[in-house]
Amino acid sequence: MKILIEADPRTQLMIVLLTSVAVFIADFSVIPWIILVVALYLFAQGIYKQTAQYLLAALALYLLQIWVSISSLEIMTIFRFLTFLGLRFIPVLMSALALARVPSGKLIASLRKIGLPMGLLVTLAVSFRFMPVMKLEYEAIQISARLRGVSVVSPKNWLRPLSTFEYTIVPLMMRSLKISDELAASATTKGIDHPGRKTSIYQISLGWRDAVLTIAYIGLLVAVLVKGGGGAL
Amino acid sequence: MKKGLRTKDYILIGIFSILIYVVNAIVGFALTPVMATSAMPLISGVCLFFSATVYLVMAMKVGKRGVLLLMAIVTGLIYTIMGVPLMLAFFAVAGLIGEAVLLAGDGSQYRRISRQALAYAAYGALFGLGAYVTVYVYGSDYLEAMYAADMRERMLYFAYSPFWIAGSMVFSFVLTLLGSLLAAKLLRKHFLKSGLLQ
Numbered sequence: 123m124k125i126l127i128e129a130d131p132r133t134q135l136m137i138v139l140l141t142s143v144a145v146f147i148a149d150f151s152v153i154p155w156i157i158l159v160v161a162l163y164l165f166a167q168g169i170y171k172q173t174a175q176y177l178l179a180a181l182a183l184y185l186l187q188i189w190v191s192i193s194s195l196e197i198m199t200i201f202r203f204l205t206f207l208g209l210r211f212i213p214v215l216m217s218a219l220a221l222a223r224v225p226s227g228k229l230i231a232s233l234r235k236i237g238l239p240m241g242l243l244v245t246l247a248v249s250f251r252f253m254p255v256m257k258l259e260y261e262a263i264q265i266s267a268r269l270r271g272v273s274v275v276s277p278k279n280w281l282r283p284l285s286t287f288e289y290t291i292v293p294l295m296m297r298s299l300k301i302s303d304e305l306a307a308s309a310t311t312k313g314i315d316h317p318g319r320k321t322s323i324y325q326i327s328l329g330w331r332d333a334v335l336t337i338a339y340i341g342l343l344v345a346v347l348v349k350g351g352g353g354a355l
Numbered sequence: 356m357k358k359g360l361r362t363k364d365y366i367l368i369g370i371f372s373i374l375i376y377v378v379n380a381i382v383g384f385a386l387t388p389v390m391a392t393s394a395m396p397l398i399s400g401v402c403l404f405f406s407a408t409v410y411l412v413m414a415m416k417v418g419k420r421g422v423l424l425l426m427a428i429v430t431g432l433i434y435t436i437m438g439v440p441l442m443l444a445f446f447a448v449a450g451l452i453g454e455a456v457l458l459a460g461d462g463s464q465y466r467r468i469s470r471q472a473l474a475y476a477a478y479g480a481l482f483g484l485g486a487y488v489t490v491y492v493y494g495s496d497y498l499e500a501m502y503a504a505d506m507r508e509r510m511l512y513f514a515y516s517p518f519w520i521a522g523s524m525v526f527s528f529v530l531t532l533l534g535s536l537l538a539a540k541l542l543r544k545h546f547l548k549s550g551l552l553q
Contacts (some may be wrong), residue, residue: 138436139435140491142435142436142437142440143440146439157531204387211437214436214437218436240366241360241362241365242425242428244362244365244366244369244430245368245369245372245425246368246369246429246432247370248365248366248369249369249370249373249429250371252369252370252373253373253377256373256377263513284537287408288407290421291378291405291408291409292541293414294374295371295374295408295409295546296545296551298370298371298374299367299412299551301370302363302366302367302369302370302371303363305366305370306362306363306366306367309362309366310362310363314362315361315362321377325405343451351468355473
């Protein structure tokens with residue numbers, strides 16, 4: 123996969139924040155356009171498959187939204203609430219995709235340049251990396267839970283929410299404790315507690331690509347917002 | 356060496372904050388269709404009932420100052436990325452209030468379940484108000500963009516009803532404490548016995 127524009131993690135973070143602000147002030151009718159802008163940004167960075175998946179998901183939500191709004195059933199208002207929320211989150215989640223692909227060493231080295239305290243940085247880097255890991259762990263736990271008949275998925279267990287919660291959360295927390303121990307050991311051997319100046323294998327610098335990317339992104343967002351009638355603009 | 360958070364604590368807090376966030380989100384998501392129109396302000400209390408277990412395991416494991424605040428900041432940052440930057444400040448304040456509950460004592464209070472439960476309950480009482488703080492600060496224009504018309508009316512009704520707001524805070528507080536009872540049971544049954552926590 124060829125990366126057309128390799129952006130600095132700081133730029134990518136900036137773009138996540140810009141997107142979230144844009145989604146916040148935008149009219150609902152503008153959201154599809156914002157999704158398109160984010161998709162362009164992702165394509166420029168060579169992320170094709172996941173972008174396509176998100177675009178399909180957005181399309182599905184949009185169709186559901188239309189179907190819900192023409193249907194007259196009372197219960198549909200709840201779905202409408204969920205599709206509203208879903209469509210608002212998709213652009214921001216998409217813009218975070220690029221950031222999620224940055225190796226954590228590079229992420230930390232780059233964010234350290236902003237001057238965030240190391241403790242907060244480590245916490246953040248770990249927490250955002252942990253989501254996919256937790257999904258895998260959860261799936262593994264559910265496999266054995268299903269064998270024992272205590273899975274969250276089977277409706278008969280919903281009648282005993284407390285025990286079902288216990289059977290799910292306790293193994294998950296056990297694993298999390300273990301993973302955090304392993305991560306801490308691994309980070310310590312790599313010298314995370316070294317008090318002096320840290321170096322990184324990654325070259326971190328803001329180049330003209332970052333400037334072009336940010337300006338183009340802001341330009342596109344503003345164009346979309348002005349044309350579509352953003353609420354606050 | 357003993358004072359202050361160290362790298363391994365930061366890593367643990369990072370992982371468990373996400374766990375707490377996910378538990379809250381899943382419970383909230385599951386309850387939204389059932390309770391959104393009838394008793395929306397009470398949802399967060401039920402979320403906290405379940406996440407109290409996760410918080411207490413984390414707090415017991417680390418046993419130092421700053422756990423609740425750091426968790427609150429991570430939660431706030433997740434909301435910031437999701438498009439509500441105001442939540443970062445709000446959760447930081449809630450976290451500080453929770454830390455204030457823990458402040459008095461000789462240091463052993465950070466390893467006492469009852470004190471940690473009280474701190475999480477104090478944080479939780481504010482946590483539930485998050486959605487309404489957004490309503491107060493940004494006004495109804497924000498809701499107009501965010502939610503469908505019927506939903507918006509319900510939210511405004513809840514946000515400006517003193518009865519619901521006070522009720523929500525008390526409900527969150529009490530349910531967090533109840534959740535801590537469950538948590539204490541689970542901790543004794545699984546974590547203390549196995550020696551994972553002392």
